[in-house]
Amino acid sequence: MSDALDFLVKTRPEAMTHYFSFLKDCGKHLDPKTRDLISVITKVHSQTERGFRQYLNRALRDGCSPAEVLDALLMAFPALGLAKIVWAVDIILAMDLPQFQPAELGAEGEWHDVMAAAELEPGGVTRVDCDGRGLFVHHVVHNTESVWQVFDSRCPHQTTNIPHLALDGTTLTCPKHQWAFDVRSGQCTAKGDTPLKRWDSRVVDGRLQARW
Numbered sequence: 045m046s047d048a049l050d051f052l053v054k055t056r057p058e059a060m061t062h063y064f065s066f067l068k069d070c071g072k073h074l075d076p077k078t079r080d081l082i083s084v085i086t087k088v089h090s091q092t093e094r095g096f097r098q099y100l101n102r103a104l105r106d107g108c109s110p111a112e113v114l115d116a117l118l119m120a121f122p123a124l125g126l127a128k129i130v131w132a133v134d135i136i137l138a139m140d141l142p143q144f145q146p147a148e149l150g151a152e153g154e155w156h157d158v159m160a161a162a163e164l165e166p167g168g169v170t171r172v173d174c175d176g177r178g179l180f181v182h183h184v185v186h187n188t189e190s191v192w193q194v195f196d197s198r199c200p201h202q203t204t205n206i207p208h209l210a211l212d213g214t215t216l217t218c219p220k221h222q223w224a225f226d227v228r229s230g231q232c233t234a235k236g237d238t239p240l241k242r243w244d245s246r247v248v249d250g251r252l253q254a255r256w
């Protein structure tokens with residue numbers, strides 16, 4: 045919520061309670077994803093960046109795909125116009141959300157050089173910065189075969205960039221609201237319900253690569 049809304053809730057609680065009840069009641073026949081997408085569009089229309097970021101994250105958590113978000117923006121073209129759609133896409137790009145990487149939207153992703161495969165012993169986990177992106181890398185050997193997992197370091201809750209210090213054994217705990225993840229699988233194991241974003245990976249000539 046914005047500082048201005050916070051202020052109004054404190055100073056005019058009766059009026060604001062009616063306002064929030066009105067908004068809640070308006071969407072009661074809509075499924076959560078549709079409600080989220082409409083909220084996203086209203087924030088683009090009013091060009092309130094903080095609200096847009098907040099509702100976009102909520103829409104993604106509620107299961108909206110990036111393609112659905114882009115569809116909603118483009119369908120609202122008659123109301124938004126190109127300038128506001130570009131404004132929204134600029135913010136999406138600045139957020140650098142894993143879901144909006146070109147490879148996730150059907151475009152050809154690029155392979156990035158992450159590290160020498162020999163640097164991480166089997167059973168090990170490390171955090172690496174690679175071409176502007178934080179990654180948690182896990183390496184294990186199954187039946188003599190090396191298996192690599194490369195996860196984006198951004199928390200799927202509100203995109204906090206999770207630091208190396210948040211790692212305890214194979215458990216990663218986001219410092220902001222304590223969602224916990226198992227870095228062997230990326231699954232969320234406490235507080236939340238959304239896994240870490242996993243990137244495709246491969247080893248070529250002894251170098252671990254990841255694609256986004």
Ligand code: FES
Nearest residue numbers: 199201202218221
């Ligand atoms: S941003 Fe909320 S738990 Fe990570």
